[in-house]
Amino acid sequence: MDNTFFTENEKNIPRGTVRTRFAPSPTGYMHVGNLRTALYAYLIAKKHGGTFILRIEDTDKARQVEGAEELIYKTLAQCGIIPDESPKTGGLTPPYIQSERRGIYKQYAEYLVELGGAYRDAESPDVIRQRIPKEGTTSFSDLVFGTITTPNADLDENVLIKSDGLPTYNFANVIDDHLMGITHIVRGSEYLSSTPKYNLLYSAFGWTPPQYIHCPPVMRDKQNKMSKRHGDPSFEDLADEGFLPAAIVNYVALLGWSPGGERELYTLPELEQSFTIEGISKSPSIFDIIKLRYFNSEYIKQLSDEEFRAAAADELNKIAGYAASGENSLIIERLTKPRVDLLSGIAGLWAFLGELPEYDAELFVHAKSKSTPESAAEAIAWLAGALELAESWDNESLTAVMTELAEAHGVKKSVVMWPARIAMAGQAVTPGGATEIAVLLGKSESLRRLNIAAAKLAAGGV
RNA sequence: GGCCCGUUGGUCAAGCGGUUAAGACGUAGGCCUCUCACGCCUGAAUCACGAGUUCGAUUCUCGUACGGGUCACCA
Secondary structure (H helix, E strand, O other), X not given: OOOHHHHOHHHHOOOOOOEEEEOOXXXXXXXXXXXXXXXXXXXXXXXXXXXXXXXXXXXXXXXXXXXXXXXXXXXXXXXXXXXOEEOOOEOOOOOOEHHHHHHHHXXXXXXXXXXXXXXXXXXXXXXXXXXXXXXXXXXXXXXXXXXXXXXXXXXXXXXXXXXXXXXXXXXXXXXXXXXXXXXXXXXXXXXXXXHHHHHHHHHHHOOOOOEEEEEOOEEOOOOOEOOOOOOOOOHHHHHHHXXXXXXXXHHHHHOXXXXXXXXXXXXXXXXXXXXXXXXXXXXXXXXXXXXXXXXXXXXHHHOOHHHHHHHOHHHHOOXXXXXXXXXXXXHHHHHHHHHOXXXXXXXXXXXXXXXXXXXXXXXXXXXXXXXXXXXXXXXXXXXXXXXXXXXXXXXXXXXXXXXXXXXXXXXXXXXXXXXXXXXXXXXXXXOOOHHHHHHHHOHHHHHHHHHHHHHHHXXXXX
């Protein structure tokens, strides 16, 4: 058989360009490990001015999951990992979905039989198996793990074409990677032990094998990989919880790769510049959501007011009084940003604005602020009087009023501030201080809450 | 079990024959402060074990232990 028609696509591929691919099966969620593999493949391509390809490996119909392919596109888009060639965009070497390439595999398999690299299974005539030499060894060089040599006797003669006519991963993968001109194969280390078989396939065809970059797994703990089954979060779960995609990408990049220096914060474009294959680790790494939260908090703090408003809109809009005025919005945003590491839960932080929680008079006791039920009752009486007369209701004026009150009565500022805040928020810990909360609440509501506190303290027998 | 791979603090990790063994998260203590958070300072905590090689091993070699991967008509 003539080999030339098979290589039609190859002539399209510019020589010398790096081409990498992410080749997921549409079987469900996008796991953190998967995402990292995609990221590394993308970064290696970009680092070298190359091409990043998305190929869908759907040769196992049984494992197909509805909507899984869309989720892959969506996730990559959210992360900014944009394929240069994909089923959607097309490219130099179409098609990019394996089920649309079935004819190709069959032809190559038959060609391989002619070449002596494969044969038909004796028991099942439609099945084609790889022929593996009985003697000798096969070596390949991995850019992460170094040179690995395996005795051919340890290699199985696996099925290349199944009885349904579709190829197995073992075969489709090699054919596609070659036809698509993939120069660097980035994948999980679970493929390390079958790589010699793939190299044997390459040499049986007379092709040059690609560079291999096998990545160690992302673990949930010392002995288990992360898995949906164990309840470990997928990318989507994390995003839903309020993690920013940029923070996830940054954290995941560093899980199993080190730039070498002390810097940890990298945007995607910065990673594209800095990524190195040498920095990829050989040993598995454990996913630490606590550290991810740290990255997330850093990214949240770096958001501009506009970006924060957009990212946290759902939560912010649940806050009572948030949209009441531009000033309110700004106060809430600025107070929230430095104290959250997750977007979800922001509204909960401010729930007291909507409704004064039930609280106990004990809350007015705070040693460090020198606040006692007696001093609190006094301070609240002063406050009610002074605030009633207040003409301007902004942070500066309120701070001035409260400080002057404290000075006039010869007490620490906190003796006034503490009870004021407790009275207005009804809880010990709040985002923002007494004056900011008063501004958000507005004059009448603030005074109403002050009165409630006064009554509460009076009832307490003070 | 065979074969392959790995092993630096609780976690991510730097290191690539000679270092007080970086840094980050977390943690402990402190400072700042109208609470909390932010920010800042300080501390505790690591080379799996045993043999070699070497003047000298966290770094090189071998073995042991432990962990992972793989041995499908799944990818």
